[in-house]
Amino acid sequence: MSAGQADRLGHWGRFGGRFVPEALIAALDELETGWRKACADEEFRSELDRMLREYAGLPSMLYEARRLSEHAGIRILLKREDLNHTGAHKIRNVLGQALLAKRLGKPRVIAETGAGQHGVASATAAAYLDLECTVYMGAEDVRRQALNVARMRMLGAEVVSVETGSRTLKDSINEALRDWVSSVDTTHYLLGTVAGPHPFPTLVRDLVAGIGTEARAQCLERYGRLPHAVAACVGGGSNAMGLFHAFVPDEDVALYGFEAGGEGIETGRHGATLVGGSVGVLHGARSYIMQDDDGQIIESYSISAGLDYPSVGPEHAWLMETGRARYEAVTDVEAMEAFALLCRTEGIIPAVESSHAVAGALRLAPRLRELHGPAATIIVCLSGRGDKDMETAARYFGLTGEST
Amino acid sequence: MSGNGAVSVTSVLEKTRADGRAGLVGYLPAGYPTVDASITAIRTMIDAGCDLVEVGLPYSDPVMDGPAIQRAAAAALAGGMRTRDLLRVIEAVSGHGVPVLVMTYWNPIEKYGVDAFSRDFAAAGGAGLITPDLIPDEADEWLAASERHGLDRVFLVAPSSTPERIARTVEVTSGFVYAQSIMGVTGVRDSTSTAAPGLVARTREATTLPVGVGLGVRSGAQAAEVAGYADAVIVGSAMVSCLLDAASESEGLAALRSLTTELADGVSHPTD
Structure with a gap:
């Protein structure tokens, strides 16, 4: 393994991989292949560069x-x-993933958010690229971050208050994963960080x-x-x-x-x-x-x-x-x-x-x-x-x- | 395979298949509403006609579960449920002629130690694990431990699984193959899946192992319908709801007994 490169299944040593339901594997494979093709596509790269330069x-x-x-x-x-x-730096990730979602023919993106920054960035990218957007946010965070909730709604996103578990970021990720298992044909999960199953850690890293x-x-x-x-x-x-x-x-x-x-x-x-x-x-x-x-x-x-x-x-x-x-x-x-x-x-x-x-x-x-x-x-x-x-x-x- | 020379998962499902019916697999989480009460509830499912039982290990972050199972698991954890309590439940409900599987998210098993858990679980009389967030690609340690301790490993296939993935999954599966009938989380649904029969057929092309279908079943009629094409009908959320919705423990057990009887009757009369 050379520096910075994960193996074919997204492992850095014992870390990484895919600990997800089988139902999501096809979507993760599709995302990985789609991303590799997009990276090799001059038109995609220049479109993303243009967005980052002119818009972000x-x-x-x-x-x-x-x-x-x-x-x-x-x-x-x-x-x-x-x-x-x-x-924040998050705009780099959301613009890249939203453009990729469009390329994969998915009209909807979902995202998790804690304080609301990734949610606002996702809602922004969705508005900019005309995608439907649902943001999962822990009920506790919805209460604490009313301004960001208003921002997301202003940008046209649906904000779902997550009442399960500890009602914070980790539970909003659980809920987004539950949504994704049910909606994967039409939906891209716009994950906000270098965590999650392969290829997300590599994909998000490359975008930022x-x-x-x-x-x-x-x-x-x-x-x-x-x-x-x-x-x-x-x-x-x-x-x-x-x-x-x-x-x-x-x-x-x-x-x-x-x-x-x-x-x-x-x-x-x-x-x-x-x-x-x-x-x-x-x-x-x-x-x-x-x-x-x-x-x-x-x-x-x-x-x-x-x-x-x-x-x-x-x-x-x-x-x-x-x-x-x-x-x-x-x-x-x-x-x-x-x-x-x-x-x-x-x-x-x-x-x-x-x-x-x-x-x-x-x-x-x-x-x-x-x-x-x-x-x-x-x-x-x-x-x-x-x-x-x-x-x-x-x-x-x-x-x-x-x-x- | 099974520990302690007890009746194996495969032999149970071979027998139900020979009898012209499907096996009924009932799910309940350990520790809900208490550890002892969960033992009573699981025994009730066994007495009322389950062919196999699936005991859930409550987990803080159950991404594959819908509201009913989430609620029960959260209550169990809030009540102090520990992994060692699960082993006590397994010990108390195994040895009644019905193989006992555990359905668990992977992190608690890694934390316990994959081999140590397999050893203690087999010693408690457990038959195998159903692992909803562990795919064969990540399962080397579990494959080795399950061999060593004579445990079945039930992996899942889904409507989105490619033929290559199904082939790869059934190759390392034992006991039965768990066909996730719908793209979604656990929870009762008014109609069963239209994707399930096709998925079962695709799975059968790759293996002679029994195929169980789960997610969504809540009535005898639905059970009969699924029994028309699957070897085992897995019922979870509807069982849990009997306990969640009851005003008292005895009322819950009565509802559980009645539902299990209805489902057992359903799997015995498969719809063509």
């Missing part, structure tokens, strides 16, 4: 955060995915890999050299895989993933599956998951809804096992400190998800400076913007009321 605003900038760099003592470059249409290929080229062009490290937050792991993929063969570039440490790994209240979970099977793949002694899935927790997921993409499990990438947990407190720091030093309000990556980079800074001196350079994926998180931030920092 790509390529995103690589921005040297001077004041943040001064604070950290090393050079920090931010990959500005927060400036993309719909405010532009993050890394752009950043790598931008860094080379501007500084004449590769960064010493790259860093991203990891929930399901799509923005991190998107950043890492181009750098995996560059063995001198360290890859760092930062998971949701929540209230601390030792409290059990976290979403750090690689750091604090164990190997198991969930949502169609073998990876690291949060589970109890009987293999029942445990609720994850993070202040950031986008990192609040009890599994992680199988390629990350592989990158960790092979030692190519390193994963650490960042707590809610550390993430919110980084959130505030980026606001104040750069005038950029990041997503709370992305703040975990910023916090991680700040933690790495002394280590990198010691190894490489003050010219040490790190690329951080600023995967999304923080508008959606202002309620969380206002509550956390006590910003409401007449004076602060």
Whole structure:
């Protein structure tokens, strides 16, 4: 197995694969074949490129955060995915999959969503490409994220409130899978991250890999050299895989993933599956998951809804096992400190998800400076913007009321 | 194959086939409403005429199940149901002349240890596993463990399965082949599937193993219809609903007994 390549059935070592009902295998095969053909089709590729450029605003900038760099003592470059249409890297994935769904002749897409970001992105792509769209969202999340529910509906999507299980992201994936088993002839499941059964981890990674290929080229062009490290937050792991993929063969570039440490790994209240979970099977793949002694899935927790997921993409499990990438947990407190720091030093309000990556980079800074001196350079994926998180931030920092 | 020299799944279904009828497979989850009450309920299905029983291991993320089985499984887990309780249920309901299969999602088995579970399950008298989210492509460890401990492995085929996949699946299946009659999750339906007879016929082209049909059956008439083309009729959600909808435990057991009797009569009078 060469770097970054899964075997024919989607395995990276013991991770990945297809742990799904037989009824879905034909659809997964169709998707895999369809994707391979689409990649080889010049017309499809140029149409997708055009959409990404003209509609999504790509390529995103690589921005040297001077004041943040001064604070950290090393050079920090931010990959500005927060400036993309719909405010995150997710637009890359949804546009690619929606165009593929059209090509496969499926008039309907379904999606899961936690906080609503992937749901909004999916609804956007569906509106743009004239597809019917149903978004499954846990009842608990529907209540907490009323604004995103309104956005999705405004864009023409049907939002289904999922009342089963823990009524959060993992249950919305279960419900989307149940829908898909029943509707697979007419429906594409627009999965939001690099998890799930083969070919999703590879498909989604390939669609978001532009993050890394752009950043790598931008860094080379501007500084004449590769960064010493790259860093991203990891929930399901799509923005991190998107950043890492181009750098995996560059063995001198360290890859760092930062998971949701929540209230601390030792409290059990976290979403750090690689750091604090164990190997198991969930949502169609073998990876690291949060589970109890009987293999029942445990609720994850993070202040950031986008990192609040009890599994992680199988390629990350592989990158960790092979030692190519390193994963650490960042707590809610550390993430919110980084959130505030980026606001104040750069005038950029990041997503709370992305703040975990910023916090991680700040933690790495002394280590990198010691190894490489003050010219040490790190690329951080600023995967999304923080508008959606202002309620969380206002509550956390006590910003409401007449004076602060 | 079967553990402990007890009656095997295949021999039961060969006998029902020789008798000109289909076998009735009843499903209930272990631990609902309690572990002990689930034992009583499963024994009730056996006494009322099930030829095989399928005991579900409740799981937190049951993607193949509809609302009825989800509800019962969630209640069982909330009541403290553990994997070791499943083994106690198996021990209590096996040895009554009716082979006992377990229907389980794969993660709890991986967590227990595939070989360790197979060993303990066989020792408890279990006959085999039905694995709705484990396809043969991912099943090497289970294939080895089931051989080692003499357990049947029931894999699923679906209306969307290609002839190549059906051939590959039946090759490693034992006991019977589980034909998922509809593209969808578990739950009762007013009409049975139109895809099922074709799927059973396609499966028979690939194997002489008995073929069971599940998903959607809830009445004697439907059971008779499915018995017209399948070797076994699998009933799950309708059984669970007897317990879910009942005002008391005894009422639930009475409903379960009555439904099982009706279904047993249905599978004995196959519709042509």
